[in-house]
Amino acid sequence: MSDHRVVIMFCYNQLVLILMFQQVAELVLDKKSFKESIADYSKLIHIHAKENRIEDVEGILKKMAQNGIFPDILTATALVHMYSKSGNLERATEAFENLKSYGLRPDEKIYNSMIMGYVNVGKPKLGERLVREMRAKELKPSEEVYMALLRAFAQVGDSKNAVGISASMQSEPFDTLSHEAFSLLVEAYGKAGEADKAKSSFDEMRNLGHKPDDKCIANVVGAYKRDNSLDKALRLLLQLEKDGVEIGVITYTVLVDWMANLGLIEEAEQLLVKISQLGEAPPFELQVSLCCMYASVRNEKKTLQALGVLEAKRDQMGPNEFEKVITALKRSGFEKDARRMYKHMEARKFLPSRTLQMDMVVSPSAGFSKTRR
Numbered sequence: 001m002s003d004h005r006v007v008i009m010f011c012y013n014q015l016v017l018i019l020m021f022q023q024v025a026e027l028v029l030d031k032k033s034f035k036e037s038i039a040d041y042s043k044l045i046h047i048h049a050k051e052n053r054i055e056d057v058e059g060i061l062k063k064m065a066q067n068g069i070f071p072d073i074l075t076a077t078a079l080v081h082m083y084s085k086s087g088n089l090e091r092a093t094e095a096f097e098n099l100k101s102y103g104l105r106p107d108e109k110i111y112n113s114m115i116m117g118y119v120n121v122g123k124p125k126l127g128e129r130l131v132r133e134m135r136a137k138e139l140k141p142s143e144e145v146y147m148a149l150l151r152a153f154a155q156v157g158d159s160k161n162a163v164g165i166s167a168s169m170q171s172e173p174f175d176t177l178s179h180e181a182f183s184l185l186v187e188a189y190g191k192a193g194e195a196d197k198a199k200s201s202f203d204e205m206r207n208l209g210h211k212p213d214d215k216c217i218a219n220v221v222g223a224y225k226r227d228n229s230l231d232k233a234l235r236l237l238l239q240l241e242k243d244g245v246e247i248g249v250i251t252y253t254v255l256v257d258w259m260a261n262l263g264l265i266e267e268a269e270q271l272l273v274k275i276s277q278l279g280e281a282p283p284f285e286l287q288v289s290l291c292c293m294y295a296s297v298r299n300e301k302k303t304l305q306a307l308g309v310l311e312a313k314r315d316q317m318g319p320n321e322f323e324k325v326i327t328a329l330k331r332s333g334f335e336k337d338a339r340r341m342y343k344h345m346e347a348r349k350f351l352p353s354r355t356l357q358m359d360m361v362v363s364p365s366a367g368f369s370k371t372r373r
Contacts, residue, residue: 006054006179063076080110084117092117108139115145124152131168140172147180154184157191179210183219187213189220192227199236206370214248221251225258249275253286258294268293284313288321292328303329309346319350326352330359 076099083092096114099106117228118127127149129138131141146169165183177185183249189198196255202220205212226231233255237247240300252275259268272290275282291306310317310325317325322345329338343358345352352360 019353022088044045071106073099076102076104077110077113078105082114084113084120087117087121089117089121089123108142108300111139112142112145114139116148119148119152122152122278124149124158126160128165129151131165135168141168143169143172147184148171148259150184150188153209154187154191157188157193159188159192159194159197159290162188165197179205182208182210183213183216186216187219188301190223190226193223195223195229195232199232200222212245213248215248217245218251221258224309225254230258230262249278249280249282252278253289256286256293257289260289260296263296265297284316285321288317288325289311291325295328295332295334298332300334303332303334304337307341313342314344314348317344319346319352322348323353327356327359 009275027171061067076095079095080099083089083095085309094115095249096106096234097170099110111130115130117129118124118130125144128210131145131149133140134239141309146165150162150169153159153165162185166181169181181206182201185201185204189195198220202212202216205216219238220236221233224230225234237251254273255274255358256268256271259271268289275286287306291303291310307329310321326338326341328346329335329341331364339360342352342356
């Protein structure tokens with residue numbers, strides 16, 4: 001028998017033994033003659049919770065309640081971990097609050113699990129509230145928790161809470177922000193449209209020896225784009241080029257979209273050449289910019305080429321991308337294409353803005369409408 005088969009048979013036998021142990025243990029607990037304790041239940045719950053077998057755990061909890069036995073700290077910890085991991089925040093919160101009501105003090109592991117649970121369901125503000133509660137009790141959130149919260153706030157451009165988290169991190173043992181933490185802070189400021197603060201954090205990051213990656217540079221350029229500060233963006237890019245920092249596809253994509261919005265088609269196409277020279281696959285967002293740009297100058301051939309790519313990958317489009325493309329198509333006279341994309345948007349259950357809804361109700365204009373399909 002080969003070594004691989006020996007390992008597989010060993011693992012299989014171990015799994016069978018574990019399952020047999022669980023079944024026997026649960027049968028014993030059902031016997032009225034058996035004087036069960038919280039430790040007996042806790043061990044079973046821990047095993048089931050580790051494998052995320054929620055129904056089995058809840059069955060054991062029901063037996064405990066029937067026998068007048070309340071969860072201990074180990075049981076409550078396993079429950080919070082299990083429910084948080086599965087995304088059932090309602091039950092996780094219930095287990096967390098029950099823990100307190102039993103007079104038990106949640107430890108750092110329980111708090112960290114609850115915070116990660118809130119982050120995973122898109123509620124980082126509730127997680128941040130627990131961070132403050134932990135710090136008030138002189139408990140220390142893990143670096144993983146801090147980074148998860150910082151990442152969540154950065155993604156939605158919540159610079160206020162991102163700054164609060166970074167400040168808390170610097171008061172902990174890891175008093176120097178990492179490369180990723182600085183990048184996320186730049187992202188938060190960038191998406192919030194606070195260009196000067198994004199640039200300030202970017203400069204601080206570089207002064208501390210952290211080399212910004214393409215995404216970080218793109219976030220600063222994106223902030224200048226929202227602020228309509230093309231001169232500042234160009235100065236930054238020239239300085240980075242002088243310092244030997246290479247510009248990548250993500251930054252060029254932001255610039256292409258910016259040039260397209262300004263109607264600078266020739267400049268945008270020059271950037272497309274640079275992207276192709278990098279040898280990387282252009283990001284999907286670039287096709288959205290190209291479709292809108294070529295629609296704006298009524299270049300039918302190139303508009304339909306870009307639109308074809310978008311339609312083939314429409315499952316990757318979000319509501320904002322649909323809105324932008326449909327608006328550009330309709331405004332430029334690509335009526336049939338706009339209405340087809342609108343149907344795709346409805347099929348995805350995305351809610352269009354009221355402006356777009358009203359615009360699509362209006363009958364097709366008598367202007368340019370050469371699309372055919």
